[in-house]
Amino acid sequence: MRFIHSGSTGRRAAFAALATSAALILSACGGGAATEGSGSESGSGSEGDQTITFIPKQLNNPYTDVVLGGGEDGAKEAGFASSEVVGPLDASASSQVSFINAETQRGTNVIVIAANDPDAVGPALEEARAAGAKIVAFDSDTNPDYRDLFVSQVNAKDVALIQLELISEQIGGKGEIAILSATANATNQNEWIKFMEEELESNPDYADIELVAKVYGDDDDTKSFQEAQGLLQAYPDLKGIISPTTVGIAATARYLSTSEYKGKVALTGLGLPNEMRPFVKDGTVTEFALWDPAQLGYVAAFAGKALADGDITGETGDTFEAGELGEREVGDGGIVLVGPPTQFNADNIDDYDF
Ligand code: RAM
DSSP, rough: OOOOOOOOOOHHEEEEEHHHTTOOOOEOOOEEEEEEEEEEOOOOOOOOOOOOEEEOSSSOHHHEEEEEHHHHHHHHHHHEEEEEEEESSOTTTTTTHHHHHHHHHHSSSSSEEESSSSTTHHHHHHHHHHOOOOEEESSOOGGGGGOSSSEEOOOOOHHHHHHHHHHHHHHHHOOEEEEEOHHHHHHHHHHHHHHHHHHHOOGGGTTTTEEEEEOTTTOOOOHHHHHHHHHHHHHEEEEEEOOSSSSHHHHHHHHHSTTTTTTTTEEBBBBBBHHHHHHTTTTTOOOOOEHHHHOOOOOOOHHHHHHOEEEEEEOOOOOOEOGGEEEEEEGGGGGGEOOOEEEEEEETGGGGGO
């Protein structure tokens, strides 16, 4: 399917446009995919005439919608002539390859991608680069060989540590826990899980916590709900679940909220305040974390412009202006941090609207 919407003003308007664009189905191209765009089309690369395309892990994910709202604002403010969003409806490893190839054909100047698999996208990204495109990874990194830089929400280890601190507090530092992740190949999820496992092994504060299972809801609401249900059946002594994905935590909360485990089995992880609000209010969830997703897309767009203009190459120490968010520096490994994360609970959740 092909979705198109016109340009937007302001981040909230962009988000609204993304949300309503599903109604504007203009033509069908099959393959379970969609594209959205704004502004004029352009294939040339002079500074005022550059194009940027965002390829998220999957469309149909409320988190992605917020990220892309920020991305479209950033693209406009940074001075791109047009911005597009294309991507698969599922987050499987190779689902993004055909979209990358299409952007190479079009001569898109900057591709911003959240990789469903660090290596499956590699050959296609190499071709895009050979044709002159700059590659910005965001949200979920590619293998570093295939991109110019990676815009990361928060340092990956810190994302892991926050979630462990939260679950430990919520289960009194003791008992069985499980992780309900997105897809088994997602770079960001796997890095966070690796740091959590290392910390559980090495930190004496967590000596009495046992990670008994890792399951994958594939960022699909129904599958995540079923995986949550399955965990409670398989592990009757389970004390807590960490879900480092907005889709997983919302589905798990929905399951717990009407089950006998509500208020007894703790749930934390990374969630959107707007999705989690009812579950915080009804006592299913005490506290969870996230950064501002719109900032991720916003910074990625400015990074793409600085690369396309030749102002930076993505080397450690490079700096660029990211509009209202100010100067950003490329750190070790070509990583630009956005942060900081916020913890949401009954006291502050009404202060946030994303
Ligand atoms: C999900 C996705 C995304 C992740 C967020 C927190 O929507 O898996 O990649 O960063 O949650």
